[in-house]
Amino acid sequence: MRFSEAEWKVMRVVWRRPGAAVREIVAELQDETGWSYSTVKTMLARLVEKSALSLERDANLYRYTAAVDERDARRSALRSLLDRAFDGTLGSLLHHLIAEEKLSRSEAEDLRALLAAEHEPKPASRRKERG
DSSP: OOOOHHHHHHHHHHHHSTTEEHHHHHHHHHHHHOOOHHHHHHHHHHHHHTTSEEEEEETTEEEEEESSOHHHHHHHHHHHHHHHHSTTOHHHHHHHHHHHSOOOHHHHHHHHHHHHHHHSOOOOOOOOOOO
8 A cells, every 4th residue: 555645644643543533633743744634634534545544433523543554554665665766676775775874883783683683594393293
């Protein structure tokens, strides 16, 4: 699923606050975006139409819950970025990050640790023998 930059902002709020009402979402976005109630309501309706959010009526309020897992949405966005900008390869993205974005020492150490852990041999699982 592809989200616009504005939709990502709304989705992040809903992921943090499942079951939030429109006014709660507006309040959380207000300082960062300055969006009006009607703007947020329109974006919520669009996200419901995309099946990214589910809508539930609670008395006089409509409450929104993510119908898309945050991890899955990130994975899809990253795959799209890799395909469009890095020839579909993670290595090209990592090379760019290291060479062009100047990782901090801490970020570089974290990346080394992740890569080392990924390439460690995995212990073989043992099956129980029936006998």
